[in-house]
Every structure is written in structure tokens, then in C-alpha cells.
Amino acid sequence: DQQVKQNSPSLSVQEGRISILNCDYTNSMFDYFLWYKKYPAEGPTFLISISSIKDKNEDGRFTVFLNKSAKHLSLHIVPSQPGDSAVYFCAALRGGGSNYKLTFGKGTLLTVNP
């Protein structure tokens, strides 16, 4: 039973345009959400996070939006660059005693075309 879902296995965008990656979750105990970026043969690299008490967090070209009522978050990359081409994983953490156990989605492969 997937508690974190990334329903788009892949996304292709043109350089300079916006990339929007989506993520849905089912467990209402999640209170912290993260996006990781992964290049082939490397480990996931932390990109940006958001606490459930916020609905938006911005860091340079990257913005994460959280809609708690819909249990949905999205990552916006503006403008997209070819170096952004990678697999993006959405991950979630619960509050309380097991607040260290990252639950990941299956990932979305983003391709930014020059």
C-alpha cells in the first residue's frame, strides 16, 4: 500500500519553461515533506522541504506547495535547466516516535530538453 504516490513516471519540458512535479499522500500522520533529486549511480540529494504548518516554501528556482486538505504537494522548477534532468523523489516523515523513517514515492524522471 503506497502511502506516497507519484503518479507520473516521467515528465519532459523545454529549457526555460516551468516543471511541475506532483505527489499525493494518504497518511494524515505525515507532517514533513521533502523532495530529493537523484542522478544515475548517485544517492538521492536533498532539494527542498516543507513542514505541514506551511503551504509554500521557496528556494531559488525551486518552490514546493503543500495542500493539506487534498493531501497533495507539488514541486515547481522555474526556469527549468538541462542540468535539472534527474529522477525526483517525494518523501514524507511522520511526527512523533518514528519521525526518522522516510517514506518515498516511486519517483518521476524529469527530462529538460535544450
Place this chain on the structure above:
Amino acid sequence: GAGVSQSPRYKVAKRGQDVALRCDPISGHVSLFWYQQALGQGPEFLTYFQNEAQLDKSGLPSDRFFAERPEGSVSTLKIQRTQQEDSAVYLCASSLAVREQFFGPGTRLTVL
């Protein structure tokens, strides 16, 4: 400073062999995690150490999987009597604060 390192990067084992995967965390990081990533899936939690104490091993798939961190630094994930379904990338992560986990490059295990 150096990031999390893992060795070997690639391991091929015959079914039934035992394997040992090593993780060197970032110096000073008290928390260490192991995750398993099957092909086409996201990483899945295996186990968590705080210093040398294994606080959570709920994600280990079977009793063939064993992890240790005897001196609170380097960790080893051991898989006994490997089976084909153990084929995956094994990721190690370390952190000072548990919500900020830094991942190593992983060990790709292939069981023939």
C-alpha cells in the same frame, strides 16, 4: 568535507552466498540509516542507528538481514544466504538531525 561513502559500489553474488556492505557516514553524524531500493521503486527504510544502538530494525525483510554499528561510526549491512529478491541498491544515509538525511551513492547488489 567528505560525504557518506559506501563500498563496494557493485556486488555480484551467487544465490546462497553471504554479503557484507559497508557504510562510512559523515564524521560526527550520530544517526545512520539503511534503505533498500528495488528497480523502479523508491527507497524503503530498513533500519536506524543512533550511535551504536540499533533503535529500529522494523524494515529488515527477514532474519537473513543483519546490521551493526559497533563503534557508532562505520556500519555494515550483512545479508546471509542471498536470494534473487535481495537484488537492489542498498543506500546508507547519515544525519545530525534525523529529518536531514544525507545519502551515500549506494551499493548495487545483484544476486544470480
